[in-house]
Amino acid sequence: MRFRYLRDPLFLVCLATYFLNRYVLKSIWQSGFVHEHLNDLICIPFWVPIMLFVQRQLGLRDGDHSPRPGELVIALFVWSWTFEIILPATALLGDACVADHLDGLCYAVGALGAGVFWRWWYGARALEPDA
Numbered sequence: 758m759r760f761r762y763l764r765d766p767l768f769l770v771c772l773a774t775y776f777l778n779r780y781v782l783k784s785i786w787q788s789g790f791v792h793e794h795l796n797d798l799i800c801i802p803f804w805v806p807i808m809l810f811v812q813r814q815l816g817l818r819d820g821d822h823s824p825r826p827g828e829l830v831i832a833l834f835v836w837s838w839t840f841e842i843i844l845p846a847t848a849l850l851g852d853a854c855v856a857d858h859l860d861g862l863c864y865a866v867g868a869l870g871a872g873v874f875w876r877w878w879y880g881a882r883a884l885e886p887d888a
Contacts (some may be wrong), residue, residue: 758879759821767874772872788828797863802871804828805832826872833868837861 762768775796782791807822812818841861844854 760809760823760879762806762813765806766878767802767871768806771799774799775803794859794863797860798867800836800864801829801832801868805829805834805871809830823875824872829868829872833864837864
């Protein structure tokens with residue numbers, strides 16, 4: 758089965774979760790997981806389909822297979838370095854971005870979960886005759 762990019766079920770769940778968190782959950786809970794880590798957990802499964810879609814449109818990605826482990830690792834390092842090392846050190850966004858090692862852990866758990874899901878979701882359907 759071809760990777761569905763912006764119609765991928767995990768991407769759509771992460772998109773809905775982001776808006777639910779932003780407009781509902783954060784108004785219910787004033788601190789804790791929904792404020793500090795939920796968006797970090799869904800970061801990689803949210804951004805990887807967008808990145809791969811853009812790469813595919815630009816001809817930089819061959820085929821429509823599910824994300825490869827290397828693509829997830831690259832995204833994990835890019836987002837971790839950007840949001841946990843580079844941006845907190847800048848004068849422009851330093852006050853808005855706070856380096857937190859638990860954020861990096863959430864990125865990694867999200868990437869691992871996404872990789873397992875995509876392997877299962879697209880791998881199991883690859884054996885079907887209509888795939």
